[in-house]
Every structure is written in structure tokens, then in C-alpha cells.
Amino acid sequence: MKRFLSTKKIATKDVVDLAFRHVKPTLTTGKGDPNSQPVLINIHGIFGSSAMFRSLSGPLADQLNMDVYSIDLRNHGDSPQAFPYDFMTYAKDVINFIKTNIGPQRPVNLLGFSIGGKIGLLTTLCHQINIEKCISIDLPPYETPHLDSVVLENYALIMKIINREIRIERGSPGWKKVLLEHFKALPANKVNNGDPSLYFASGFFKVRKNDITYEDEKIHHPAEDRYIDYYLPLKQFPDLLDTLRGWPDLHGIENSQGLLQTSTPRSVLFMRGLNSCFIKEDYSLLRQFFPNAAVREFNTGHNMTVEEPEKTFQCIVDYLKA
Secondary structure, eight states: OEEEESOOOOEEOSOOOOOEEEEOOSSOOOOSOGGGSOEEEEEOOTTOOGGGGHHHHHHHHHHHTSEEEEEOOTTSTTSOOEEOOSHHHHHHHHHHHIIIIIOSSSOEEEEEETHHHHHHHHHHTBTTSOEEEEEEESOOSSOOSOOOHHHHHHHHHHHHHHTTSSOOBTTOTTHHHHHHHHHHTSHHHHHSSSOOHHHHHGGGTOOOTTOOEEEETTTSOOTTOOBOOOSSOGGGOTTHHHHHHOOOOTTSGGGTTOOBOSSSOOEEEEEEETTOSSSOSOGGGTTTTOTTOEEEEESSOSOHHHHSHHHHHHHHHHHHHO
């Protein structure tokens, strides 16, 4: 028996065309070939979307006098949902986006937050495009054995809601307030300087377009289910957290076609939150693939752009302008 559901079966695709937002600088000099001018691409973190850069894109475009693109990774925002969802695949999508929408010769800068940082670092190693600089906000180019409590606790709550251990009825009076109260009650969100409750909860507010299909009721909730669902198909990604900790073997089968080259020095900045667990104190580990890497330290947790917005913004601008 089939049911009418708001989730579709996910296909497997080597590359998908990413959705994006494009912001141009308010004032342009009008000099030179626009296709030779550098651009900036923003890459969001897990559960996020291009919307997380909405407040930053305009100021960055004006301060840097360059076009700014904020992309939705596969399975996020308005981009297609598809398997696989490993870091190499994410990087291939970004490389395809650059080739298709910007051009392989045009200079590109990358700014990635959290897993977006890892994806940006991998993209930087591609010899088929022209990456000038990359900034990784608080994620390193190696496997991170632990995830911080903010990710773990919020992910656990999301799964409890979609597994119906916590039931919040769609469209009921004040349901969004009830939902946010659950997230705000998490210990990790209480101690964080920038409460990430809305960031993690917002996936329950979104509705994907054109994703209604028929599926086996054993996999998904039946049509009469009255309760809210997350817009990402997390039940189909059971090893998501293990994937987030990883880093591909660039000397092995994952890079067997030689798409990423580790021998060319790249200009990379790591922005490290000193109260975050992701980047180790041994900075020589950062320079295994990026020998010219610079590090800037902030007295923050992982979400430094929220905890110290002015300092982190200025750091980004100064590095990309230098």
C-alpha cells in the first residue's frame, strides 16, 4: 500500500546544479573586464542554507567590491536532494557550480563556515578552477574525532521530533513558539553566547518545492500524520554525523581521478574558535595540505560570526583584501 507523503525518494547523482543567491556591490568602478574580477562564494554549514549569509553578503560585496554568491549545498536549501553526501561529492558540486556559473578562469575566493569550510578547502585543491583564497571558519583539513555539544544535542532533538518521541502538531496555535522552547531548553544552547536555537529549528519551518511523491509507508510517516517534519530527509542519512567528522583520503581511491592536487601551495586562512573542539593546537596539521596557511584565533566557540560578528567580519575583509 502506498501513501501520499511530503518526502520523495532520493536519487543518486554524481553532480547536482546548486541553487544560489547573487549579490553585486552597490558601487562598481566599471574598469576592466568583469569576467576577470574576483568573486566570493559563501558555503554554509550543516542544516544551513545560503540564507545564513543574507546579512553578510551585501556588506562583503561592498567592502570587497566584488560579486558575492551564496550557495545551497545538495540536500540543503533549494538545491536538489541526492545521494551521496560525502565531502568529495560536496566539493565536486561546488567545482561544477564555479565552472558553470562563474567560469574556470575567473578568480574565486571561498568562505566556508563549519562543514562549508572543509568543502571550501577541498575545492581549493582543484586545478581545473582558479581559486585565489579560501577561508575556513573553524574546521580543519583532517578528521575531527569529536563533534561539539551544540551539534550533538540539537541533532538529537531534531531526531526525537521526526521520530515522534516529541510531537508538535502542524499548524496548531503557537507551534513555532513551542518548538523553539524545546531547542532553547537544551543545555548547549543555553551556555552558547549566540543561541543557535533558531538555526537548528528553522528546518521545521521550511517546505521544499516539488518534493511531493508516493513512498512506502514503512519508510515515512503516513498521510494522516499531523506532526511537523524536518525539510531535510535525515532518516535517509543515518551515518550523517560520522560523515561530518571525516576527511577524504586524497592519496587514495576517493581522489583516484586526480581532481584535487595537494602539491600546489594555496592561500588559506583558518579562523579558529579557542572554545571550540575542532581545530587542534598543533597548527602543523593544518599545513599538511596548505603549507602557506595562516591562523587567526578568536575567544569564541564554533559559531564565531554570531559571538563576535564585528571582529570576524573585519578579519574576513582584511584577509581577502590583502
